[in-house]
Amino acid sequence: MRNRLIYCDTFGDPKEVLKIKEKEIAPPEAGEVLVRMLARPINPSDLIPVRGSYSHRIPLPYIPGYEGVGVVEDVGDNVGAELIGKRVLPLRGEGTWQDFVRVPAEFAVPVPESIHTNTAAQLYINPVTAWVTMTEVLQLRPGSVLLVNACGSAIGHLYAQFARVLNVRLIAVVRNGKHTQKLLNLGASEVVDTSSQSLFEVVMEKTNEKGADAAIDSLGGSAGSDLAGCLRSQGYFLSIGLLSGQQTNWGAFADKVQMNIFHLRHWNRKVSPAEWHNIFLQIIGFVEKKRIRIGLTKTEYDFETIHQALTAVSDGRRGKVLLTN
Template sequence: MSLKGICIKYYEFGNPSDVLRIEEIDVPLPQEGELLVKMEMSPINPSDIIPITGSYANRITVPSIPGYEGVGIVEDGGPSVSKWFIGKRVLPLRGQGTWQEFVTSPAKLAIILPEDIHNHIAAQLYINPITAWVICNQVLKLKPDDILLVNACGSSIGRIFAQLSQIIGFRLIAITRNDKHTASLLEIGASYVINTEEIPLKEAVMDLTRGRGATAAIDSIGGIEGTHLAFCLQPKGTLLSIGLLSGVSLNYREIMERTQTQADIFHLRHWNKNISVKEWHATFHQLIQMIRDDTLQLSQISQSFPLVNVHRALTESRKVFLTMT
């Protein structure tokens, strides 16, 4: 008798509440080099939602199962995969979408988790922490006294950038639309917080940097708000786009011509393609160690919903997780 499981799937792009379907499917056996993982928990991130809307339709094929990260227990392994994996708690990454009960993923990329990393922390160890860490250390190569601007900084990834500023030593100017996150951002590492509802962005940045502008900027919003970041940079500074919360892409060529800065998109998938398996595991090991040492803290769970209640989960504005058990 074949194994069956529940999954979330979409056959067309659109509003996630309208296009996501709950389906029972036959679970395929793991193939050569693959693990079959029974999922326990997966977060709902903007990076999971935006592809469903069609913003990245040029590289997303439908039908598709959403979800880029999560945590689960190894149920089985394909031919030549060691039985040692069975029963291990892992991050099953770069395989199938994680919004389903069973996921197959490459065994060589599975991240084995220590017992003291709770599921809700483990489930969010990939997209935001790896993106922020790689950008700071490998792409921008930030040094002490460099100044980084980050908009939408009250977000989960914004808070990671704030903590990394303290770990690495660069200065972070957090940009928000209100004062809701000001105190906590300053407490975890941000040097300054700019509430753009109270003061114009460029005026505030130039005042804080004594007219020099920032070294680099991270944009999660796109559109006019992302464009404004470029005008706050030093000549030859770097603007990196990591999200599209507004749904409006940046005009990178125009930005570079008008501001004498570099503007580009950071794609985690490109980093994935260019690194070795050894470097992949070493990067996760560094992040896991920082979490165990309590120098890096990820979002606490605010609410969780069973997988079949995904439509209810999508109405929540807080950090939400899907549970499969």
């Protein structure tokens, strides 16, 4: 069998450097499964390495894709044949932007039939990041006040839903009022539109001048500084992204709040396979019980139309773009 894959052999604009080629499928090695991919989303985190941000640790040629879902086609030695034909999340192996992916069997996450393929394809990056940062890193308790910016995004919507699950008071920060009602419906306690409201004034009013207990920043730069300035003394500031392309001035807050960075790949390295699967069991359980809903699919594209898919990602409309077979 032949395997189509999307790759780059130089870093740059994804629309310019991503190519498609075919090669023979390598059989799974001992402890691996071979997965025929069904769907994988195009996330910002998939495109950042293509642009060269991590060129110091990513060898070329590079196959993008951190998440997705597929069906086990074959297994290597020491892997039970009962996995063949099962849908799994083939994570922490090869890049998912190809027809077939080899992945360590211990990290392949089974997906119940009750979960739609397009939903299953999005169960990793955003849900795991949101759940782990709230429960393990920040260890939020019922009644904790959490600030999260860029809440109009897919992960922002998950933070709102998990806030309801955990009984956390989420103050969702947006730069456009169109997201307000949606976030309140999902579970946010307050929504601050910084285009028309003072974040600091709203947070102080809602916390009796104490400040928030924790903040999660996806933007960096001045937006990150604004979040940090709304924390109580020794509150916890956590950076999970740098969408603005600018660093927050951490030195200005070092003596006032606790500051840290969360990288999902670092968390991956330290958790055991059992802990890894337990996180997914929790998230899958929330989805099955409809306690959380994963972002809606905007459009599906086949491999051969990857450049049209990239255009759809950049057009600014809401919804997730999926690469399907």
